[in-house]
Each structure stands twice: as structure tokens, then as C-alpha cells.
Amino acid sequence: DGGITQSPKYLFRKEGQNVTLSCEQNLNHDAMYWYRQDPGQGLRLIYYSQIVNDFQKGDIAEGYSVSREKKESFPLTVTSAQKNPTAFYLCASSPLFRRAGNTIYFGEGSWLTVV
Amino acid sequence: EDQVTQSPEALRLQEGESSSLNCSYTVSGLRGLFWYRQDPGKGPEFLFTLYSAGEEKEKERLKATLTKKESFLHITAPKPEDSATYLCAVQAGYGGATNKLIFGTGTLLAVQP
Numbered sequence: 540d541g542g543i544t545q546s547p548k549y550l551f552r553k554e555g556q557n558v559t560l561s562c563e564q565n566l567n568h569d570a571m572y573w574y575r576q577d578p579g580q581g582l583r584l585i586y587y588s589q590i591v592n593d594f595q596k597g598d599i600a601e602g603y604s605v606s607r608e609k610k611e612s613f614p615l616t617v618t619s620a621q622k623n624p625t626a627f628y629l630c631a632s633s634p635l636f637r638r639a640g641n642t643i644y645f646g647e648g649s650w651l652t653v654v
Numbered sequence: 655e656d657q658v659t660q661s662p663e664a665l666r667l668q669e670g671e672s673s674s675l676n677c678s679y680t681v682s683g684l685r686g687l688f689w690y691r692q693d694p695g696k697g698p699e700f701l702f703t704l705y706s707a708g709e710e711k712e713k714e715r716l717k718a719t720l721t722k723k724e725s726f727l728h729i730t731a732p733k734p735e736d737s738a739t740y741l742c743a744v745q746a747g748y749g750g751a752t753n754k755l756i757f758g759t760g761t762l763l764a765v766q767p
Binding site: 543545579580581582583584587597629631641642643644645646647648650 | 658686688690695696697698699700703741743745754755756757758759760
């Protein structure tokens with residue numbers, strides 16, 4: 540089935556530890572995104588990429604890093620510099636930019652908890 | 655500053671009781687307005703895209719409409735399985751090749767049997 544696969548579904552991070560969330564899509568989409576969702580807040584953009592080997596910071600990039608070595612993969616690393624990492628993380632993808640707007644599709648999400 | 659506001663924050667309906675959710679926005683150049691449904695612990699599921707004022711789209715018991723300042727998601731004769739959080743988001747801005755979405759905080763809908 541075509542879609543966006545995120546793993547793991549649940550992840551626990553110790554203080555001072557880096558962790559990586561995986562995101563793979565088989566929709567042949569050029570653009571991929573990472574959003575963070577906290578209770579009572581709208582989804583906030585962490586990083587996005589519109590082409591392989593290129594990515595841009597979103598609104599809350601501090602403490603996160605990404606790579607885009609393959610079109611179908613966009614992993615997110617939550618570093619020890621991220622002071623409040625406990626959240627629900629959503630990966631998304633879309634076709635390349637069009638002036639009329641493009642629908643963004645989401646994966647099932649990953650829960651990250653600091654222990 | 656681009657902004658999206660959804661109301662109400664929460665809505666409780668009886669099965670069959672129709673109602674509407676509101677999404678108001680202030681953006682510099684609307685390129686598209688999107689509605690998503692999100693179930694607890696799941697990723698948002700795409701429902702509709704609206705591109706210009708006056709546009710309407712329907713899917714089963716849901717109908718989305720768009721004006722120059724707001725969008726409504728009308729729910730006709732809802733069923734318990736329509737219970738979810740409904741998210742509104744906009745893509746905005748002329749120039750600059752980005753599909754960035756600005757989200758509202760959502761409306762939590764509960765439909766009781």
C-alpha cells in the first residue's frame with residue numbers, strides 16, 4: 540500500500556541522549572516534512588525538504604537535525620540540545636510546490652517521551 | 655503575521671444533531687485551505703482542500719465551505735464515528751517555493767449516541 544511509515548511508534552529518551560525517528564514514503568513525493576504536536580497547540584513545523592540533499596529549518600528547528608539522502612527517506616534526530624522533547628512527532632509528504640497549493644499527507648506519528 | 659483560529663475548541667453533539675465548525679484565518683495570500691480529521695494517537699487524515707472563496711466540497715456527512723476570511727466544516731446528521739479532532743490549516747504567501755502549512759489548534763468533536 541502507498542503511504543508514509545514512521546518508526547518507532549513509541550520511543551523513550553534518557554537525558555543527554557540523541558534519538559532518531561524514521562520516516563519512509565512510497566508515494567513518490569518530492570517534499571517531506573517533520574511536525575511536532577503538543578496538547579493545546581497547533582502542529583508546528585520543525586524541518587522540511589523539497590529535494591534530495593537539501594532541507595530548510597521550520598519554525599522550531601533548534602535541537603533537531605535531519606538528512607535527506609534518498610527521496611523516500613527523511614529521518615529526524617532529536618538531540619540532547621532539545622530541552623523539551625516529549626511530544627508527538629508527525630512526518631508528512633507532498634508533491635512539489637505548486638502555486639495553487641499542495642495537499643500534505645501525514646504518517647501515523649511517533650511518541651517520544653523523556654525518562 | 656499569518657494566523658489560523660478554530661472555534662469552538664470542543665463540541666458535544668447528539669447523534670443526528672447537525673452543526674458547524676469554524677476556521678478563521680489572516681494570511682498574506684491564501685494558496686489553499688485544508689481540513690484534516692485526527693483520531694487520538696493517530697496522524698491527521700486529509701479531508702478537503704479549498705482554493706478560492708465560494709468553493710464548496712462534500713464527503714459523506716461533511717461539507718466544507720470557504721470565504722475570504724473563514725471556512726466552515728458543516729456536519730450533517732453526525733454519527734458517533736464522526737467523533738475526532740478536526741484540524742484546519744492554510745498554505746500562504748506569494749513567491750518562495752514552499753508548501754508550509756499553518757495549523758489551527760483544532761476542534762474536538764464528540765458525538766453521543
